[in-house]
Amino acid sequence: MALEDIFSVAGSALNAQTTRMNTTASNLANAATVAGSEDGAFRAKRAVFKSILADQMGDSSAGGIKVDKLIDDPSPIRKMSEPGNPLADKDGYIYLSNVNEMTEMVEMMAASRSYQNNVEVVNTTRQLMMRTVDMIKS
Amino acid sequence: MNMIDNALGVHAQALSVRSRRMELLGLNIANSDTPNFKAKDVDFKSVLQATQTSSLSITNKGHVLLTASGSPDGEMYRIPFDTSFDGNTVEMNVEQAKFGQAAADYQATLNILESRIGGIRKALRGD
DSSP: OOHHHHHHHHHHHHHHHHHHHHHHHHHHHTTTOEESSTTTSOOOEEEEEEEEOGGGSOTTOOOEEEEEEEEEOOSOOOEEEOTTSTTOOTTSEEEEOOOOHHHHHHHHHHHHHHHHHHHHHHHHHHHHHHHHHHTTOO | OHHHHHHHTTHHHHHHHHHHHHHHHHHHHHTTTOTTOOOEEEOHHHHHHHHHOOSSOOOSTTOOOOOTTSSTTOEEEOOOSSOOTTOOOOOHHHHHHHHHHHHHHHHHHHHHHHHHHHHHHHHHHOO
């Protein structure tokens, strides 16, 4: 029966979207962090999704989706002259994170909408399943 | 058993095809952000026709059930309206619409089955 498989598929998607939203929250929280070197500066993280095939999840399932890896945002690190900062390097520069708040907000909205879509799939499937079960009721 | 099969007709098989279609559409929605994921759908007509053609039976492993789409379970890749940068062909609005339609189709088949079962029950009771 295929209807039950939808729950595992949508569940794995909910999980993946939660990880994506977590990543966004971490990026936003770290937006104002500074570092004393370019290598030490915080780089925004992005979740990359990957679909899993049915046989990798066990035989009773239709597959799903998982977070494949977290990658660093490639946009450049900004540096700022602030000689008074205790973290500043010998030339008086501090290195800011490359988090763009606007991008993160958009990312958060996208993750939230995808999450809602999957919740809706679960709801519809549950209703249909209940009706299928009720079919044999007198 | 034969009587019940006759009474339910094609709709019992239709229900499983419909639920398979909902599963695929759910998979598409789940993978809406997966790079290089290709959206799939079921060609309902060809699958149902394949379940109906009993003139050719599969007696050997090498025999292949032929459907219009070429795939034995009738799965086809969706042709997207627009292309995307990450190679993903899921278009969320299209999938939402199709999922809603598939849910309605499933309910329609359920309604038919319900009334058929009601008929059998009435005949068995005899009142």
